[in-house]
Amino acid sequence: SYELTQPPSVSVSPGQTARITCSGDALPKKYAYWYQQKSGQAPVLVIYEDSKRPSGIPERFSGSSSGTMATLTISGAQVEDEADYYCYSTDSSGLRVFGGGTKLTVL
Amino acid sequence: EVQLVESGGGLVQPGGSLRLSCAASGFTFSSYAMSWVRQAPGKGLEWVSAISGSGGSTYYADSVKGRFTISRDNSKNTLYLQMNSLRAEDTAVYYCAKDRAPYYMDVWGKGTTVTVSS
Numbered sequence: 001s002y003e004l005t006q007p008p009s010v011s012v013s014p015g016q017t018a019r020i021t022c023s024g025d026a027l028p029k030k031y032a033y034w035y036q037q038k039s040g041q042a043p044v045l046v047i048y049e050d051s052k053r054p055s056g057i058p059e060r061f062s063g064s065s066s067g068t069m070a071t072l073t074i075s076g077a078q079v080e081d082e083a084d085y086y087c088y089s090t091d092s093s094g095l096r097v098f099g100g101g102t103k104l105t106v107l
Numbered sequence: 108e109v110q111l112v113e114s115g116g117g118l119v120q121p122g123g124s125l126r127l128s129c130a131a132s133g134f135t136f137s138s139y140a141m142s143w144v145r146q147a148p149g150k151g152l153e154w155v156s157a158i159s160g161s162g163g164s165t166y167y168a169d170s171v172k173g174r175f176t177i178s179r180d181n182s183k184n185t186l187y188l189q190m191n192s193l194r195a196e197d198t199a200v201y202y203c204a205k206d207r208a209p210y211y212m213d214v215w216g217k218g219t220t221v222t223v224s225s
Contacts, residue, residue, distance in 0.1 A: 001169075033211045035152070042202055042215040043144075043152065054213070086152050090210055094166075096142075096154040 002026065002091035004099035011105040018074040020102045022087030025068055032070030033088040034063060036081075037101075043086065047072060074104075082106045109133040109214045111203050116219030123193050123223070129186040129203030129216060137161070137181040140206035143188050144215075145199035153199075156188065157206060171197075193223045 004024040012018045022032060034047040045054050047063035050070060060075045070089075074081055087099040115127040129141070142157040156177040157166045165177050176189040186203050200220050204212035 031209070031211075037152075042217050043212075044215070045211075045213050048207075048211060048213070084151075088152075088211060094210065096157070096168075096210060098144075098152040098154065101151040 002095055002097050004087050004097055006087055006099040006102045009103045012077050014079055014106055015076050018077045018104055020072045020085050022070045022099050023068050024089060026091045027068050027070055030089045032065050034072045035086045036083045038083045077106045079106050111216030113203050113216045113219035116221045118222045119193055120225050121223055124191045127188040127201055127219060131184045136184040141186045142204045142206055142212055144202045144204055147199045195223050198223045
């Protein structure tokens with residue numbers, strides 16, 4: 001079965017740049033998406049189609065993808081950005097998969 | 108404003124059944140595919156099932172294939188998930204989500220909790 005691999009945790013100080021990676025064999029041909037989930041809340045889409053930002057998402061959130069790795073970058077991370085972040089994509093057959101999630105700590 | 112409100116969760120014994128509903132508003136329901144995604148306690152997100160806008164095409168994760176059935180009533184703007192032969196590992200918060208092409212979820216409901224336990 002297809003897997004997307006994320007680091008379990010990333011920690012930064014406020015104002016620093018946080019980078020969360022997601023690796024998967026199909027990413028060269030499939031888009032990556034990123035969801036933010038704060039404690040006790042539903043997920044929120046923060047990046048779609050590798051690098052596009054939905055309306056209402058702060059400009060400090062950006063995404064990129066190269067080869068088998070996609071990256072979510074939070075430039076100047078804020079305390080309110082502390083959350084779990086999940087990458088999402090599909091494999092060559094259209095199977096939908098989430099990464100295991102990365103807990104971002106900002107302190 | 109797009110709104111998705113799930114209901115129907117609860118406590119059920121192993122082997123039992125439950126039907127979840129998701130009431131949609133704020134968009135043309137029949138024009139969009141819809142998905143169910145679940146999250147077990149303390150775990151990550153798991154896509155469960157999806158259905159096309161017409162209801163003519165359905166898709167399932169291997170973990171629920173043959174036990175869960177997704178359906179929709181476009182006249183009622185409502186999505187359903189019929190869950191049979193429930194197992195302890197089906198315990199989770201179940202979210203419904205609006206799909207966008209190509210195959211991602213852009214808006215999520217707040218979820219409903221399903222607990223499978225004797």
